[in-house]
Amino acid sequence: MSDTHAYDAIVIGAGHNGLTHAAYLAKAGRRVLVLEQRHLVGGAAITEELRPGFKFTTFSYALSLLRPEIIAELDLVSHGFMPLYMRSHFAPMDNGDYLLLGPDAGVNRQEIARHCKADVDGMERFEHDTLRVRQFLRPLFDNAPPNLFSADPQDAEQVAWLVKHLGSADAKLMHDCVRLITGSIADFVDDYLESEIIKATICSAACVGIKLGPMSPGTGLNWLYLAMGEHDGIAGSWAFHKGGNGGFTEVLARAATASGAEIRLNSRVDHLITEQGQAVGVALADGTEFRAPVVVSSLDPRRTFLQIADPRELPADLVQTIQRFRFQGVASKVNFALDGLPRYPALEGRTDQYLGFVNVAPTVEYMERAYDAAKYGWYSEHPYLDASIQSMIDPDMAPPGKHVMSCFVMYTPHELKGASWPAHREAMADRVQATLRRFFPGFDDLVLQREVVTPDIIEERTGLSEGNIYAGEFFPHQMYVFRPAPGYSDYRTPIRGYYQCGSGTHPGGCVIGAPGRLASMRVLADTR
Amino acid sequence: MRTTPFYPRLRELNHSHMWGNWAGYLSATKYDLSSKHEYFGVRNAAGFFDTSPLNKYWIRGRDAERLCSYAFARDIRPVRPGRAQYTLWCDDAGFVMEDGVVFRTAGDEFLLTAAEPNLGYLRGLARAFDAEIVEATEDFASLAVQGPRSRDILAQLTPDVVDLPYFGFAETKVAGSQVLCSRTGFSGDLGFELFIPADQALPVLDAIIEAGTPHGLRPYGEEALNMTRIEAGLPLFGYEFTSSRYAFTHEERFTPDELGLGWTLRGLDDPTRPFIGREAILAERAGAEARWRTVGITMTWRDYYDLHASNGLLAIPDEVPVPWEVMIYDAEGSRIGYATSFMYSPILQRHVGIARVRPSHAEPGSEVFVEQTVNHEYVNVRALVTTLPFYNPPRKVAAR
Numbered sequence: 001m002s003d004t005h006a007y008d009a010i011v012i013g014a015g016h017n018g019l020t021h022a023a024y025l026a027k028a029g030r031r032v033l034v035l036e037q038r039h040l041v042g043g044a045a046i047t048e049e050l051r052p053g054f055k056f057t058t059f060s061y062a063l064s065l066l067r068p069e070i071i072a073e074l075d076l077v078s079h080g081f082m083p084l085y086m087r088s089h090f091a092p093m094d095n096g097d098y099l100l101l102g103p104d105a106g107v108n109r110q111e112i113a114r115h116c117k118a119d120v121d122g123m124e125r126f127e128h129d130t131l132r133v134r135q136f137l138r139p140l141f142d143n144a145p146p147n148l149f150s151a152d153p154q155d156a157e158q159v160a161w162l163v164k165h166l167g168s169a170d171a172k173l174m175h176d177c178v179r180l181i182t183g184s185i186a187d188f189v190d191d192y193l194e195s196e197i198i199k200a201t202i203c204s205a206a207c208v209g210i211k212l213g214p215m216s217p218g219t220g221l222n223w224l225y226l227a228m229g230e231h232d233g234i235a236g237s238w239a240f241h242k243g244g245n246g247g248f249t250e251v252l253a254r255a256a257t258a259s260g261a262e263i264r265l266n267s268r269v270d271h272l273i274t275e276q277g278q279a280v281g282v283a284l285a286d287g288t289e290f291r292a293p294v295v296v297s298s299l300d301p302r303r304t305f306l307q308i309a310d311p312r313e314l315p316a317d318l319v320q321t322i323q324r325f326r327f328q329g330v331a332s333k334v335n336f337a338l339d340g341l342p343r344y345p346a347l348e349g350r351t352d353q354y355l356g357f358v359n360v361a362p363t364v365e366y367m368e369r370a371y372d373a374a375k376y377g378w379y380s381e382h383p384y385l386d387a388s389i390q391s392m393i394d395p396d397m398a399p400p401g402k403h404v405m406s407c408f409v410m411y412t413p414h415e416l417k418g419a420s421w422p423a424h425r426e427a428m429a430d431r432v433q434a435t436l437r438r439f440f441p442g443f444d445d446l447v448l449q450r451e452v453v454t455p456d457i458i459e460e461r462t463g464l465s466e467g468n469i470y471a472g473e474f475f476p477h478q479m480y481v482f483r484p485a486p487g488y489s490d491y492r493t494p495i496r497g498y499y500q501c502g503s504g505t506h507p508g509g510c511v512i513g514a515p516g517r518l519a520s521m522r523v524l525a526d527t528r
Numbered sequence: 529m530r531t532t533p534f535y536p537r538l539r540e541l542n543h544s545h546m547w548g549n550w551a552g553y554l555s556a557t558k559y560d561l562s563s564k565h566e567y568f569g570v571r572n573a574a575g576f577f578d579t580s581p582l583n584k585y586w587i588r589g590r591d592a593e594r595l596c597s598y599a600f601a602r603d604i605r606p607v608r609p610g611r612a613q614y615t616l617w618c619d620d621a622g623f624v625m626e627d628g629v630v631f632r633t634a635g636d637e638f639l640l641t642a643a644e645p646n647l648g649y650l651r652g653l654a655r656a657f658d659a660e661i662v663e664a665t666e667d668f669a670s671l672a673v674q675g676p677r678s679r680d681i682l683a684q685l686t687p688d689v690v691d692l693p694y695f696g697f698a699e700t701k702v703a704g705s706q707v708l709c710s711r712t713g714f715s716g717d718l719g720f721e722l723f724i725p726a727d728q729a730l731p732v733l734d735a736i737i738e739a740g741t742p743h744g745l746r747p748y749g750e751e752a753l754n755m756t757r758i759e760a761g762l763p764l765f766g767y768e769f770t771s772s773r774y775a776f777t778h779e780e781r782f783t784p785d786e787l788g789l790g791w792t793l794r795g796l797d798d799p800t801r802p803f804i805g806r807e808a809i810l811a812e813r814a815g816a817e818a819r820w821r822t823v824g825i826t827m828t829w830r831d832y833y834d835l836h837a838s839n840g841l842l843a844i845p846d847e848v849p850v851p852w853e854v855m856i857y858d859a860e861g862s863r864i865g866y867a868t869s870f871m872y873s874p875i876l877q878r879h880v881g882i883a884r885v886r887p888s889h890a891e892p893g894s895e896v897f898v899e900q901t902v903n904h905e906y907v908n909v910r911a912l913v914t915t916l917p918f919y920n921p922p923r924k925v926a927a928r
């Protein structure tokens with residue numbers, strides 16, 4: 001690279017993908033500068049102490065899809081990587097009963113049999129069929145998509161590989177893939193299962209972060225994406241990073257800086273500087289300029305193409321595609337500081353149900369009705385909640401005997417019809433709390449403090465457009481070779497030296513690191 | 529963890545305090561500190577084993593026989609009420625999914641036992657028939673009473689066992705409870721299994737213990753069960769095979785012939801009985817040589833002893849079956865198979881195994897070499913291919 005610049009590469013944004021990307025470039029010997037608008041690293045993966053001793057995972061709250069090779073390649077353990085095991089999945093029911101799944105297959109069989117005996121082998125067939133789909137799609141997920149629209153012989157080789165791989169599926173596997181990718185999760189689970197709570201539990205995982213209900217075609221794909229995680233090699237298993245996901249991004253920051261990357265906080269990038277169609281640096285909002293022959297945006301596609309870059313330097317059809325790219329965030333967080341553990345009457349005296357996720361989605365219809373509100377621009381009266389009492393897993397999260405509860409809330413659309421979030425934030429959180437009270441009697445008495453994070457706040461603080469937690473919806477036409485736009489799934493942009501490495505690129509959102517890593521392979525190959 | 533209806537008594541009897549996890553139920557690993565002691569209890573007198581976690585299903589209705597003869601690879605039609613049959617079920621490609629025992633309780637009623645849950649699968653099949661599948665696992669406590677004294681013990685409680693033929697059963701009364709008692713088992717010896725209404729489990733068990741104690745009856749756990757069934761040459765789900773339904777590759781799937789269970793397929797060419805997998809099995813038999821044959825292997829004690837002695841070690845055999853596959857080679861060192869179960873047999877006083885080998889090495893008497901670890905090195909020890917079972921006393925099937 002050119003010696004006339006202070007840096008070989010500038011990474012915009014110190015979210016987990018920006019940091020991962022910077023760490024890979026720095027490890028390869030590149031001089032890297034990371035520019036972060038806020039006073040802390042992490043982007044949407046931060047932990048904040050909003051009350052002395054109580055640590056909140058403000059936005060994202062668990063790890064599953066983090067690609068295992070990143071842990072090894074960036075030597076994250078030596079920088080403090082500590083993924084704590086979330087052992088259970090607890091789903092309270094309207095009638096006071098519950099579904100509690102844990103680490104033992106035999107015990108899980110008995111728990112499923114308690115609800116529906118036919119679902120014991122139904123669940124095993126569901127898991128086997130979906131595991132085969134996951135295994136089959138894994139190479140697509142783990143590698144940069146080929147450019148279907150290029151004349152480059154290297155791309156043609158990869159397209160040929162893709163066609164050959166797809167052709168290797170047997171009829172059932174291909175059919176299962178298409179059923180999942182194009183269909184609704186509710187239809188898919190109906191083919192295997194009878195019990196409402198078991199179906200709802202699977203369906204709930206398909207509705208996280210997407211503006212679709214379980215009966216909408218497309219939720220199968222969201223389920224599949226989230227199920228590509230394999231914490232500790234166990235498909236679908238999740239972890240809680242010590243100190244929350246903020247603890248994880250601090251590990252990434254240490255890994256990056258240990259390799260020589262420089263992270264500059266409170267440095268909001270205003271725009272990309274180009275010279276003759278080539279990126280040469282960035283200018284901050286305060287006018288400060290930094291020069292480098294490579295600029296990599298970890299921001300979402302709307303910001304990368306329409307705000308940081310000058311759209312006039314881009315092809316008009318790309319600009320249109322990005323303008324059409326759907327964000328439409330629908331998720332909120334309500335985080336609680338609690339004076340003690342919630343009570344669940346059917347499990348009086350037990351606390352093991354809180355060692356993982358607490359999933360309030362008692363029926364498929366409950367979730368679909370929660371989604372109905374969002375279709376028409378309003379938030380759910382009875383929201384679907386994915387909660388976790390993180391201090392049960394990591395005692396550092398709250399003072400002894402006290403707890404923090406992260407509560408992910410669906411559905412709360414970014415655009416409220418005829419209203420704005422500041423006027424409705426607390427009312428929405430009241431509905432969340434009312435839902436928790438319904439299942440956990442006396443919940444209100446435990447609440448010491450609550451933090452309400454609606455999509456407008458997610459957008460304002462993290463920069464994620466419309467507060468979409470994935471940096472763009474997981475719709476088939478916005479995934480794989482189409483993420484973020486046809487012909488631009490290779491982490492490049494039409495501006496030479498300007499790259500993308502955020503969750504708006506393949507494979508997509510979640511604390512996964514893959515976009516940052518795959519983009520680094522592209523940048524390093526292009527700038528050898 | 530759940531417990532079976534016998535648990536309150538078994539807990540008192542389990543002096544080892546060692547329990548395993550059988551599909552979410554506590555199941556004793558062994559009751560005595562020596563599972564070999566329990567094993568000899570079964571071989572010499574009698575033992576009882578709690579099989580309650582076995583899945584049980586009623587198959588009932590006008591089409592129950594048609595459903596069974598379609599779902600299961602072995603023809604159920606010749607089985608009369610009061611008789612049971614070991615069977616297996618296959619997938620469309622002719623690979624084995626599972627095995628179990630079907631009890632014909634009436635012309636239109638069957639009771640199936642299976643290692644794995646099958647309710648959803650069987651109900652799916654039953655949709656095309658006038659038959660229903662009813663879950664019955666927890667309606668019964670089930671108990672195996674096995675060993676040469678088993679008949680004498682049970683005869684004190686019900687005369688109906690005395691003339692039961694092999695794989696026959698009777699619905700009878702034991703200690704005042706209505707019990708289904710069959711002459712079946714997993715030990716390779718004379719033995720019986722009792723299906724007891726769950727709420728009557730303890731009085732029936734207590735009566736059996738009382739009747740059996742003077743005969744040397746004792747409880748036995750999973751380790752002794754495994755030892756006896758290996759000597760009996762009986763395949764165990766999870767060891768000899770797993771369900772083709774949940775396999776990822778064909779290497780994980782096996783046909784009935786490959787598992788040594790081809791004998792269950794008599795009447796395969798009978799066109800009046802289509803069943804799942806039939807076409808594929810016919811094609812397999814008409815086609816190229818099978819991939820595998822299931823055989824017994826035995827290693828002589830002297831070879832095992834000398835191998836250790838020549839390495840400065842004392843050979844101390846362990847009768848507990850090894851929980852891994854043991855690789856098998858030919859004389860040139862090419863791998864030709866693997867043992868799916870392998871143990872030291874305290875009766876035969878040598879190592880025995882259930883193995884899958886290439887057909888070229890499947891003839892009884894063929895010399896093969898079994899991989900062992902000695903002084904942290906792999907060494908191949910000479911072994912002979914045998915027929916199964918290793919232990920097969922005539923009383924297993926004989927009339928009284």
